[in-house]
Every structure is written in C-alpha cells, then in structure tokens.
Amino acid sequence: MVSRCFWHEEVRPVGQKWPCVPVMQRDELFSSWLIRCALCNACDAVEMARYIWPKRRIWTGDCDLGICSLCLSDLQDRSGISAAAFIRSSLVPICVSMGLKLPPVGITPWVLSLGGRNLRRAGGLQYCPCCFAESPFYRLQWRLAWYTCCPDHGVKLRDSCPHCSAVISPHRLDYRVPNLARCHQCAGLLSAVDVQDAGADEIELIRQANLILQGRSVGLNWPAMPVAEGFSFLKGLFRLVRVLAASPSVAGKRFLAALDVDNASLTPAVNVGLKLECLSNSERSHLLSTVSRILLAGADRFQVAAESAQLCPSIRDAVAGTGQSYLAQLLPQRPHRGYAKTLPASCLSPRSPCSVLKAWLRFERKMLRAEGHW
Numbered sequence: 521m522v523s524r525c526f527w528h529e530e531v532r533p534v535g536q537k538w539p540c541v542p543v544m545q546r547d548e549l550f551s552s553w554l555i556r557c558a559l560c561n562a563c564d565a566v567e568m569a570r571y572i573w574p575k576r577r578i579w580t581g582d583c584d585l586g587i588c589s590l591c592l593s594d595l596q597d598r599s600g601i602s603a604a605a606f607i608r609s610s611l612v613p614i615c616v617s618m619g620l621k622l623p624p625v626g627i628t629p630w631v632l633s634l635g636g637r638n639l640r641r642a643g644g645l646q647y648c649p650c651c652f653a654e655s656p657f658y659r660l661q662w663r664l665a666w667y668t669c670c671p672d673h674g675v676k677l678r679d680s681c682p683h684c685s686a687v688i689s690p691h692r693l694d695y696r697v698p699n700l701a702r703c704h705q706c707a708g709l710l711s712a713v714d715v716q717d718a719g720a721d722e723i724e725l726i727r728q729a730n731l732i733l734q735g736r737s738v739g740l741n742w743p744a745m746p747v748a749e750g751f752s753f754l755k756g757l758f759r760l761v762r763v764l765a766a767s768p769s770v771a772g773k774r775f776l777a778a779l780d781v782d783n784a785s786l787t788p789a790v791n792v793g794l795k796l797e798c799l800s801n802s803e804r805s806h807l808l809s810t811v812s813r814i815l816l817a818g819a820d821r822f823q824v825a826a827e828s829a830q831l832c833p834s835i836r837d838a839v840a841g842t843g844q845s846y847l848a849q850l851l852p853q854r855p856h857r858g859y860a861k862t863l864p865a866s867c868l869s870p871r872s873p874c875s876v877l878k879a880w881l882r883f884e885r886k887m888l889r890a891e892g893h894w
C-alpha cells in the first residue's frame with residue numbers, strides 16, 4: 521500500500537460573510553473549493569469569479585498555478601478562509617519545492633496542462649471515480665503528471681466524462697447543480713463508471729516520485745538528489761523510454777530486456793509531438809509504468825545494461841537534455857562517429873504511410889489543442 525501524501529489539512533471558515541462557505545477539504549485543489557463555494561451560493565463559477573475579480577478572467581487560465589497574481593483579500597474577508605490557506609491549496613507550494621520558476625510561463629514541468637481556449641479545456645484535470653463516489657471534490661495530486669491512478673483505491677484516474685467523453689471542466693457547471701459530482705456537459709454522474717484496476721507499476725511510480733519530492737532516494741543504489749535534480753532525472757528516464765518506444769532498435773530491445781521490461785508492451789505513443797504534461801492519462805500511464813520498471817531494476821543493472829546494449833550516443837544526447845545530468849553519467853560515453861555529410865534518407869525515398877500518419881496525428885492533435893476544440 522502506498523502511503524498517502526497529504527498536501528494540506530482541512531480548513532474551516534471562520535467569521536465568513538457569505539451565507540454558505542464550504543469547508544476546504546484535506547488535499548482539495550483551490551479551484552475545486554472555489555467552484556463548490558460558488559455552487560453552494562447558487563451561483564456559477566464564472567459569475568462568482570467575475571464578482572470577486574471584475575478585471576480578470578481566471579477560468580481562461582490556470583488559477584491553481586497563477587494564484588499569486590490574484591488579489592485574495594476580498595475572497596479571504598468574505599469566505600473566512602485565509603489567503604495563506606488558499607495558496608497552500610494551489611499548485612504553488614509544490615512548484616516551489618520542485619524548484620520551478622513562478623509565475624509559470626507556458627507548460628509547467630510535471631503539472632498537467634489545461635490547454636484550450638476561453639472556457640474550453642484540452643485536458644489536465646483528472647479524478648478518481650471511487651474518491652468521487654465518497655466525496656466529490658478535486659484533489660491537488662490529480663493535477664500532477666505522475667498521478668495516473670489513485671493509490672488509495674487502486675484504480676485508474678479518468679480525464680474525461682465516462683458518459684459523453686467531455687474533457688473534465690467543472691468550472692462550466694451550471695449554477696443549479698448542487699456539487700461537483702456531475703459532468704458539466706451531459707450531467708451524468710462522474711462516479712458512475714466501471715472502474716479500471718491500476719497497474720502495479722503506475723502505483724509504484726507514484727511512490728517513487730513522492731520519495732523524489734521529499735529529496736529521498738528511491739533505493740536500489742539510485743542516489744538521493746535535490747528535488748529539482750531528482751525530477752530532471754525522472755524526466756530524463758521518461759525521454760529515454762519515449763525514444764526507445766518511438767524508434768525501436770535491437771540495442772534498445774536488448775537494453776530493456778536486461779531490465780526486465782517487456783518490449784512488446786512498449787508501443788509508440790500516438791501523440792509523439794506532445795509533452796508529457798499534455799498527454800492523456802492512458803498515454804502517460806503506459807510510458808511512466810516503464811519508467812517505474814527501470815527504476816525498480818536499480819542503478820547498477822541500469823549502468824551494466826546501457827553499457828552492454830551499446831545504445832547509440834544520440835540516445836544519450838536526447839535523454840540528457842541540457843547540462844550534464846546524473847542520467848547522462850550513467851549512459852556510456854562514446855565519441856560520435858564522423859559521419860560523411862549526406863542527404864537525409866527522407867529526401868531520397870518517400871516516407872512510409874505509418875510515418876506520414878504519425879505526423880498527421882501529431883499535427884491534428886496540436887491544432888485541436890491550439891483551437892480548444894476539445
């Protein structure tokens with residue numbers, strides 16, 4: 521059983537001016553509480569935000585990341601909940617502990633991207649059907665990319681409505697609904713779905729990432745690292761898995777087999793051009809489960825496998841990112857061969873239907889995210 525990571529305690533309002541202020545639940549996300557507060561006052565979330573911040577349109581962005589740019593004094597006075605408690609329920613503390621720059625610009629590493637345009641979203645919010653059946657509110661950890669399942673219930677998280685497939689967008693709920701339990705589009709109960717069991721590897725990855733978040737070692741001779749470095753190491757492993765999945769090679773298969781990773785299960789992601797933070801739950805869980813298996817093999821086996829498989833030096837360059845990361849040190853260092861300058865193969869022969877299809881799907885997904893058609 522994975523020990524739960526508690527982000528913040530329950531907060532009860534004191535001296536509130538509004539007729540109804542919900543208790544901020546333990547681990548509840550700021551935006552989730554704000555929407556529940558609007559609904560229990562028979563108001564929708566957009567109207568409530570317009571009332572508190574008349575010059576801002578907070579639902580077109582990510583208020584859980586950008587909370588520090590909001591003036592919270594009015595909300596604090598009316599709700600009876602302190603501004604400090606609101607910030608604790610946002611994604612700011614976790615970004616700070618991961619050493620990320622704030623205010624966020626573009627996609628924030630490890631935080632799922634909401635994307636979209638205006639009030640529409642492309643993704644980024646997940647929920648556990650079992651947690652929702654008990655108490656419908658959004659937990660802070662469901663916005664983090666390494667959470668693909670709920671360790672408490674052992675089931676996969678969902679990022680769309682089980683009835684109409686709409687992207688989860690509780691800020692668009694109608695003011696007449698009493699709580700967050702229903703889909704904003706079809707009003708179906710989000711908890712009414714046949715749950716899917718979580719894989720052991722994805723539950724394990726949550727445990728490993730939470731150890732890294734505490735600056736601790738994941739064991740098996742992997743070193744303890746400062747939190748920011750630990751997450752860049754984890755991202756490097758993700759890049760390695762992605763490269764090996766996208767470009768299968770004999771060396772790559774030999775390397776993975778030496779780490780007990782089933783090659784057949786590692787299929788290339790369809791959305792090869794999207795960052796981890798923009799991938800759907802199923803794509804992330806597929807790739808991150810492999811990352812978890814590699815971590816479980818341990819640092820010593822990793823180094824031996826990388827050396828004996830003779831992974832191509834370009835893979836090392838692809839996974840290491842900028843600077844000399846710990847992961848780059850574990851991969852064999854060989855000088856690049858001095859290739860004769862020739863035309864790329866793609867200029868000499870037509871591309872395969874499969875590669876054209878992949879490029880098209882990537883383009884289509886990017887366009888949809890950009891236009892917010894989801």
Ligand SMILES: [Zn+2]
Pocket residue numbers: 648649650651652670672673674
């Ligand atoms: Zn759950």
Ligand SMILES: [Zn+2]
Pocket residue numbers: 681682683684685686703704705706707708
């Ligand atoms: Zn729906």
